[in-house]
Amino acid sequence: MTTRAVHTTRSPRPTHEETQPRTPRAGAGRTTLAVVAMAATLPYLTLKTAWLAGSRIGIPDGSVLLEPGLFITAANAVTVLMDAAVIVLALVLTRPWGMRAPSWLLTVPVFVATGLLTPIVLGFPGQLLLRALGAGPDAVEQATRTPFLDPWVFHVVYTGFIVQAIALAGLFVPYARERWGRRWQGVLGEGLPSPTGVVAGSAAALSVVVALTHFYWAFGGTAGHNASQIAQYSSDTAVGSAVHGICALTAGAGAVLLAKGGARRAWWPLAVAWTGSAATLCWGMWLMVAATGGGTGPDERTTTATYLIYAGQMITALLAASVMGRFLAGRRPV
Secondary structure, three states: OOOOOOEOOOOOOOOHHHHOOOOOOOOHHHHHHHHHHHHOOHHHHHHHHHHHOOOOOOOOOOOHHHOOOHHHHHHHHHHHHHHHHHHHHHHHOOOHHHHHOOHHHHHHHHHHHHHHHHHHHHHHHHHHHHHHOOOOOOHHHHHOOOOOOOHHHHHHHHHHHHHHHHHHHHHHHHHHHHHHHHHOOOEEEOOOOHHHHHHHHHHHHHHHHHHHHHHHHHOOOOOOOOHHHHHOOOHHHHHHHHHHHHHHHHHHHHHHHHHHOEEEEOHHHHHHHHHHHHHHHHHHHHHHHHHHOOOOOOOOOOOHHHHHHHHHHHHHHHHHHHHHHHHHHOEOOO
């Protein structure tokens, strides 16, 4: 009897076959997905480029986006580059030369894309469902709030993001199977050494704290929020908070599953840890940056509790990601 997948105390030396991955066959399916992914970037890139050029399309009067400031300009420029990176990713995942790209140069952008897009894939349909059921934001109440963007902008942009997420997932999974599949074949095998187990337990414990806080905010809790956040509460913000809580729990659960080992197939705990840690880290960072660059009025100052939760999201994700890295480093190719 042979063990299909075990852990070692040190990283195994890659075999010649691993260092020379076979060229992917970009058939009609992958080519179509690549075209779809690239086309789905056009709405966002067009809007952001127009805003950088001074256009006000989709931005109503009174929006904070019309206020002069380096922060908004820099944010628009950075997000243009981030969405343009999807085009590069689609090419890397389908062209023969993509197999020669350094691992980190590919996995880091894919990790970030997973992290930023997953909560949108989960949250935006949930928001639309609640609105369809009559539980969406009250129109009269919404009219009294400071405008941000015209509603159609969210529909166009978020639909594009969801299409990007589905297309990139359809491209990355077969690419990763061909290039690194030997690392996730078989079962989890032996549990990870004690220090890593402690890290996984810490990630799980912190994820519970972060998740419970987000669920509390999702159900209308006000502690830890400033007056502006309390006034903006709606079904949309509730769904967003709930999704952040779910992603945090997912990161913690994935870390524990990987550290514990066992007879489970290795691919799905890895997928859980990857998705949860990516979403929790990227949105924790995004929310932290947005809070730091937000308003300075007495009702808009971000509270210490909010900062701590955003930091907790990032720490949870980093702990879970370190467990995932340790797991992969200890895998022996079959």
